[in-house]
Amino acid sequence: MTKELIVKKSIILNADTSKAWDALTNPELTKQYMYGCEVVSDWKVGCPLIWKGAEDGKIYVKGNVISIEPGKRLQFTTFDPNSDLEDTPSNYTTVTYELSLEDGQTLLSVTQGDFAYVPNCEKRYNDTVGGWDYALKGLKELLEK
Numbered sequence: 001m002t003k004e005l006i007v008k009k010s011i012i013l014n015a016d017t018s019k020a021w022d023a024l025t026n027p028e029l030t031k032q033y034m035y036g037c038e039v040v041s042d043w044k045v046g047c048p049l050i051w052k053g054a055e056d057g058k059i060y061v062k063g064n065v066i067s068i069e070p071g072k073r074l075q076f077t078t079f080d081p082n083s084d085l086e087d088t089p090s091n092y093t094t095v096t097y098e099l100s101l102e103d104g105q106t107l108l109s110v111t112q113g114d115f116a117y118v119p120n121c122e123k124r125y126n127d128t129v130g131g132w133d134y135a136l137k138g139l140k141e142l143l144e145k
Contacts, residue, residue, distance in 0.1 A: 005125040006113030009132045013106040015143040017099045020106040021071045023143055024097055027054075033138030035060070035131075043068060049076045058082075063092060073098050078112070091118055093128075110136070
C-alpha cells in the first residue's frame with residue numbers, strides 16, 4: 001500500500017470570505033503573493049486555469065477548473081509545463097481551496113495531491129509544502145496590510 005502524499009495547509013485570514021476569494025482569483029492580487037504569477041481562467045467547470053508570470057508572460061502552471069462555488073470552494077488540476085514530465089493526466093495533481101467564516105475571519109484550507117502516484121513524488125511533495133508556506137504567508141500579509 002502506498003502512503004498518501006497530500007499537502008494540507010490552513011490559515012486564518014483577518015478578512016471576510018469575499019476579500020479572500022478575490023485574492024485567490026484576481027490576477028492583480030495573485031501576482032502579489034504567488035511568485036509573481038497571475039491566475040487566468042474563465043472560472044467555469046472544465047475551463048483552463050493557468051498561472052503566468054506577470055513580468056515575462058511565461059506559463060508556470062496549468063490545469064483545469066474541476067468545481068467551483070464562488071466564495072466557498074474551488075478545485076482545479078495543476079501541472080508544471082516546464083518540468084521534464086510528460087503532459088498527461090497522470091502527472092497532474094488536484095488543488096482544493098475551501099473558505100469558511102469563523103468569528104469574523106476567514107479560514108482558508110488548501111489541499112494538494114495525491115503526490116504518491118506521480119513521478120518524483122517525494123520531491124514534488126516537499127517542494128509543494130514549501131511553496132504553499134510561502135504563498136499563504138504572502139496572502140495573509142496582502143489581506144491584512
